[in-house]
Amino acid sequence: xxxxxxxEQVPEAAxxxxxxxxxxxxxxxxxxAPLIVVYHVQKTAGTSLRRFVRANLPPAExxxxxxLQKLRYRPAELLEWHREWYGSLGDERRERLCCVMSHSAGxxxxxxxxxxxxxTVIRExxxxxxxxxxxxxxxxxxxxxxxxxxxxxTLEEVYAADEEERASAKRPARLESWDQFHNWQSRCxxxxxxxxSGLAYSAGPPPDxxxxxxxxxALVDGPFYAGVQDRFAEYVGLLARRFGWQPVVVxxxxxxxxxxxxxxxxxxxxxxxxxxxxxxxxxxxxxxxxVGREG
Numbered sequence: 001x002x003x004x005x006x007x008e009q010v011p012e013a014a015x016x017x018x019x020x021x022x023x024x025x026x027x028x029x030x031x032x033a034p035l036i037v038v039y040h041v042q043k044t045a046g047t048s049l050r051r052f053v054r055a056n057l058p059p060a061e062x063x064x065x066x067x068l069q070k071l072r073y074r075p076a077e078l079l080e081w082h083r084e085w086y087g088s089l090g091d092e093r094r095e096r097l098c099c100v101m102s103h104s105a106g107x108x109x110x111x112x113x114x115x116x117x118x119x120t121v122i123r124e125x126x127x128x129x130x131x132x133x134x135x136x137x138x139x140x141x142x143x144x145x146x147x148x149x150x151x152x153x154t155l156e157e158v159y160a161a162d163e164e165e166r167a168s169a170k171r172p173a174r175l176e177s178w179d180q181f182h183n184w185q186s187r188c189x190x191x192x193x194x195x196x197s198g199l200a201y202s203a204g205p206p207p208d209x210x211x212x213x214x215x216x217x218a219l220v221d222g223p224f225y226a227g228v229q230d231r232f233a234e235y236v237g238l239l240a241r242r243f244g245w246q247p248v249v250v251x252x253x254x255x256x257x258x259x260x261x262x263x264x265x266x267x268x269x270x271x272x273x274x275x276x277x278x279x280x281x282x283x284x285x286x287x288x289x290x291v292g293r294e295g
Contacts, residue, residue, distance in 0.1 A: 038101035
């Protein structure tokens with residue numbers, strides 16, 4: 001399949017699902033279908049990927065399962081939940097399972113007893129951190145000047161925290177979690193198969209950096225068929241070719257409350273990049289792999 005994928009604007013209401021929910025699809029036809037897992041890492045074009053995959057699934061029954069947002073920073077519990085869920089399906093439903101997508105769907109992989117294609121998108125880390133931060137800051141349900149909105153840490157404060165505060169891995173009173181701002185994408189992939197509690201919140205690579213690099217290389221060369229957000233249309237083209245799907249890109253709206261790019265200082269950008277060194281390497285690795293596949 002050659003040429004650029006078709007770009008289509010799909011009305012949000014037509015395909016809207018609660019982003020925190022676990023979507024499980026069970027094929028209804030007799031024809032076999034590959035098992036697809038969409039691991040939707042936050043603020044990486046995961047919503048668009050989910051909508052694209054939905055549009056190409058075979059006829060299937062949809063089951064909306066638990067919202068696991070409260071377990072987001074507890075990998076062991078996510079692994080246990082997905083193991084128990086898959087084990088509860090029974091042979092017939094496991095055979096008909098053709099897709100699972102959610103913010104935590106990757107944690108299903110160790111429980112599976114059949115081949116799977118695990119899809120995920122990686123975003124340039126500075127852009128992802130800014131997108132996530134201003135998404136959390138907007139709090140549309142709260143009036144301007146409310147106590148919670150005003151108390152939210154600035155990004156400058158996040159990256160000015162002292163080493164003891166970082167090492168404690170405790171959640172500051174006014175911040176959801178350190179993890180989101182320190183190599184979150186790498187943590188998401190690694191924590192499916194490895195204990196990431198030892199991955200430092202460091203400014204630049206720590207002494208054991210090569211261990212984490214090697215593990216990530218193995219994951220994107222193995223279980224995860226990853227694309228990059230800045231070549232999303234091309235990634236859709238690869239998936240369409242891989243599965244025989246229709247190459248349609250569905251795009252979601254940008255956060256209009258995010259400040260213009262020129263208002264973010266060079267110093268802040270550098271701080272974000274330094275503290276997300278592994279995500280930067282992950283993004284570059286996935287980009288190189290994708291471009292090679294496009295070849």
